[in-house]
Amino acid sequence: MKFIDEAKIEVIAGDGGNGVASFCREKFRPFGGPDGGDGGKGGSIWAVADRNINTLVDYRFSKLHKARNGENGRGSDCYGKGADDIMLRMPVGTLIIDQNDGEIVADLTEHGQQVLLAKGGEGGWGNIHFKTSTNRAPRQKTEGKEGERRELRLELKVLADVGLLGMPNAGKSTFISAVSNARPKIADYPFTTLHPNLGMVRVSHEKSFVIADIPGLIEGAAEGAGLGIQFLRHLQRTRLLLHIVDLAPFDNVDPVKEAKAIVKELQKYDESLYDKPRWLVLNKLDMVPEGERKKRVKDFVKKFGWKGPAYEISALTREGCEELVQDIYNYLAEQKQMEQRVEAAPQMEEAARGINSIDPDDPRFKIID
Known part of the structure; x- marks a missing residue:
């Protein structure tokens, strides 16, 4: 449909x-x-x-x-x-x-x-x-x-815990199919994904989270280039964004330039979305010779000026995906616990005020030896 x-x-x-x-x-x-x-x-x-x-x-x-x-x-x-x-x-x-x-x-x-x-x-x-x-x-x-x-x-606006962000053909669809039950269309040309896809990632029998893949962005998306930014609204409800970068682009473009263009378009669209927690995921390491991987990753992180969490994966071979999924679940669990504590704080304060207001001389309260 x-x-x-x-x-x-x-x-x-x-x-x-x-x-x-x-x-x-x-x-x-x-x-x-x-x-x-x-x-x-x-x-x-x-x-x-x-x-x-x-x-x-x-x-x-x-x-x-x-x-x-x-x-x-x-x-x-x-x-x-x-x-x-x-x-x-x-x-x-x-x-x-x-x-x-x-x-x-x-x-x-x-x-x-x-x-x-x-x-x-x-x-x-x-x-x-x-x-x-x-x-x-x-x-x-x-x-x-x-x-x-x-x-x-x-x-x-789809309800998902994690949203995928990246250029067309960065491997987002391959990643979501590797870690979840989603089966999006995957091909070797840009803009394969034409509409958002949702996938359930099951860490264990009782542990899971939802991940959303949206069509890729390109430079000028805010002005309508490519598929534009019409699908970015689906990332507004997420708790975490994964910025997926292709470290081995087939057209020899500069991955750093493309990654900065994505961040720029994100900021143009919505400042609150730009401020969301964002992790860097360097994909397609299977396309990079083993001897060059560390150097290419180090050079990218340095030129991009990235200081947050960065993961090295290959969505095709699933190398590094399991560790990333486990870290995502732990992060989401911590965030939910923090939200529950914030919601419960007013009730705890009210209960504390009620205890402090007890009159020790009230005949309903007596000390039992």
Whole structure:
């Protein structure tokens, strides 16, 4: 299926039904009074995150989603029936943005998450609500309210722990196929990858993480060169970036120049993405003679000015991949533990304040010898 990661839709909630002014006219009830019922509620439109959906292709061709209106009220105290809600199922990782003001309506990050996109109108009141001791035959009624209408832009940002970054034909697809269950297209020409690929990397039976491969970048991608930077959004949710560099390019280009061009395009696109933790992965060592490997790696790191973690691998022969995968998992585990401690800190402080506020003279607390 073709990968679709953007779509524009319009959602229109249903209008509420009108209330009715009616009077009881049954036999033997000459003073029956008002019996006009309320109108029904219009249908609302919800977004639901579904992990079984991978693309937004359904919304590329189905742009208008309209809920039914609520039924009008009727006499004999009959209330109008409310309309059913519409549930729009979207991939986990979908960002929903209001097309008019650019406001983020929702960010679907968990399976089963539900977000209200357009609220249905409330039904109008019938004249039974306006009866008083001085107004026994009210003719007032209210009309149902209009449902909300919104124009939305959907953007899919894949949820992955690790993102691959690099020039076309740097070996990203070969790497993700070597360490995960992903099977992307692999060929000996640039731009083999035309859409993001996700792979599950299983370190052990209970230890795993998700890795994402996006189409390669070239110099000038921010201006639309190559496939541009349209897929970089998929790296914004990752915790770690792997910058994969081809140490043995077939066209004899300078790997240092290409690596610096990638970093420059990354900074142009998003400063926060540029500031993400990034590891250097020097690939295709199997194409370099053993006697030249250390020197070529040392020269590249020096010219590139790299001071962070650097790994030497061959994705084709899987040399060095196991060590890299294990280090990635350990790093991600540490990051998750730090996030959990940060989230738990306010609760621990509140509990500590509660303990310090205990009155020792309170009869509920007594010392047991």
